[in-house]
Amino acid sequence: MILYYSINYAGGERSALSLSGPYLALTYLSVSVLLWTYWLARIFRKWVLQPLRDEHRTRRLVREGMLRDAAVIASKATGKMIQGHPQLSVTLRFGNLAGTPIQETLSIVDTRPAQRRFDVGKSVRLRISRDLGTLPVLAIDGSEVQKDQGRWLLAILGWLLLLAAVIAYYLLSYHYEHGGTGWRFLVFFHPLLICPLTLLGIGWLFGGGIGKLFLGTGDVLTLKYGGYRTEARLLDAQQTGTYINEQPQVRFELEYEDVQGITHRATVKKVISLLDMSITKTPVIPIFYLANQPQKVVFAADLEG
Numbered sequence: 611m612i613l614y615y616s617i618n619y620a621g622g623e624r625s626a627l628s629l630s631g632p633y634l635a636l637t638y639l640s641v642s643v644l645l646w647t648y649w650l651a652r653i654f655r656k657w658v659l660q661p662l663r664d665e666h667r668t669r670r671l672v673r674e675g676m677l678r679d680a681a682v683i684a685s686k687a688t689g690k691m692i693q694g695h696p697q698l699s700v701t702l703r704f705g706n707l708a709g710t711p712i713q714e715t716l717s718i719v720d721t722r723p724a725q726r727r728f729d730v731g732k733s734v735r736l737r738i739s740r741d742l743g744t745l746p747v748l749a750i751d752g753s754e755v756q757k758d759q760g761r762w763l764l765a766i767l768g769w770l771l772l773l774a775a776v777i778a779y780y781l782l783s784y785h786y787e788h789g790g791t792g793w794r795f796l797v798f799f800h801p802l803l804i805c806p807l808t809l810l811g812i813g814w815l816f817g818g819g820i821g822k823l824f825l826g827t828g829d830v831l832t833l834k835y836g837g838y839r840t841e842a843r844l845l846d847a848q849q850t851g852t853y854i855n856e857q858p859q860v861r862f863e864l865e866y867e868d869v870q871g872i873t874h875r876a877t878v879k880k881v882i883s884l885l886d887m888s889i890t891k892t893p894v895i896p897i898f899y900l901a902n903q904p905q906k907v908v909f910a911a912d913l914e915g
Contacts, residue, residue, distance in 0.1 A: 614799060614800065614801055628797065629795060630795075630797055631794070632792070632794065635793045635795075635796050638793075638797065638800070639796055642800075642802045642803045645803065645806035646776050646802075648806075648810070649806045649809050650769070650773060650776065652810075652813065653769055657765040657766075657768065658765055658766055661762055662757075664745070665755055665757050667739075667745070667746060668753075671737050671739050671746060671747075671748075671749045672737055672751070672755065674740075675736075675737030675738050675740070675749065676707065676737065676738045676739075676740060677735055677736070678735070678736045678737075678738055679733055679734075679735060679736075680703060680733065680734050680736045681702065681703045681732075681733055682702060682728055682730050682731060682734065683701050683702065684700070685699070685701070685729060686698065687699075688717070692719045693719075695720060695723070696719075696723055697719050698719075698720055699715060699717055699718075700717075700718050700728045701714070701716075702714055702715075702734065706834065706835045706836060706837070707738060707740075707835055707836045708837060708838050710838055710839045712835070714748060716748065716750070718750065734750060735750070735751035735752075736748060736749070737751050739835075742831050742832045742836055747835055780802065783795075783800075783801075829900075829908075830912075830913065832900065832906075833899070833900060833906065833913065836900065837898035837899055837908075838869055838898065838899055838901060839896065839897070840868070840897060841866065841894045841895070841896055841897075842864040842876075842894065842895050842897045842907070843864065843894060844863075844890075844894065845863040845875070846863040847861070847862050847863070847891075848860065848861050849861075855881075857881050857884060858881070858882060859879055859880065859881050860879070860880055860881075860882050861878075861879050862895070863875065863877055864878060864895065864897065866897060866899065868899065868901060869901065872904075874899070876897075876904065876905050876906075877905075878907050878909065880909065880912075895909060896909070896910035896911070897909055898910055898913055
């Protein structure tokens with residue numbers, strides 16, 4: 611916005627030659643409204659609807675999830691108090707849906723600290739979701755689910771403020787910029803178009819966009835909670851020519867045997883730190899794979915780190 615107004619209104623007024631044609635201006639206006647509407651809808655789903663969905667899914671998980679016994683292998687207080695109860699960071703080791711031993715770290719609010727239920731060496735019961743496509747997938751059996759009503763109401767207020775700000779900017783920009791020409795002041799680089807594009811792009815990047823394009827292994831939850839662990843033989847490792855944060859992406863050609871003794875070959879693309887390039891010379895690499903989709907493979911170190 612600073613660049614746009616400093617460049618286009620540096621002399622105090624807009625040049626008539628820089629105005630868009632009537633139909634092009636209406637096109638820009640329509641696209642702008644659609645972009646802002648889509649962005650606001652995404653924010654509304656994330657801030658307002660998602661907490662309600664998560665609460666519903668967690669209640670269903672605690673009620674219907676598959677039971678597993680887990681061993682506490684690490685436990686420490688985070689120093690935070692939630693509604694007067696201490697919050698703990700607890701690492702648990704248990705068998706996933708396929709029976710493969712895995713571990714996970716959970717943030718737990720201990721409502722009964724005197725019982726020391728989460729001390730190292732203790733055993734707790736977990737619930738694992740049968741639907742691994744959505745979060746959450748793991749909960750302590752018998753957990754109490756409570757919505758943070760204050761934070762949820764604050765999220766609604768924040769979204770309404772965003773909506774009001776967008777509407778106010780449309781009104782203000784039209785009032786001060788139209789100059790008797792309607793919406794013809796709209797050009798492609800106007801903030802009404804560029805701002806929502808930028809916000810959507812940032813959301814895509816932070817939402818794993820680069821990872822989905824270059825890193826692969828988008829089924830991490832399914833592989834971790836429903837996959838089998840085995841040792842894969844490294845057949846070949848070659849750089850793809852792609853670099854992420856100056857780290858090379860490597861294509862690994864692997865061969866492994868599943869639980870039924872059937873041999874499979876799979877390809878994994880992974881960005882490797884220059885300090886860890888020795889993995890390309892390792893003859894055997896631990897992996898997780900899916901029995902019904904043997905080509906879906908991920909390095910065990912990526913799930914257990």
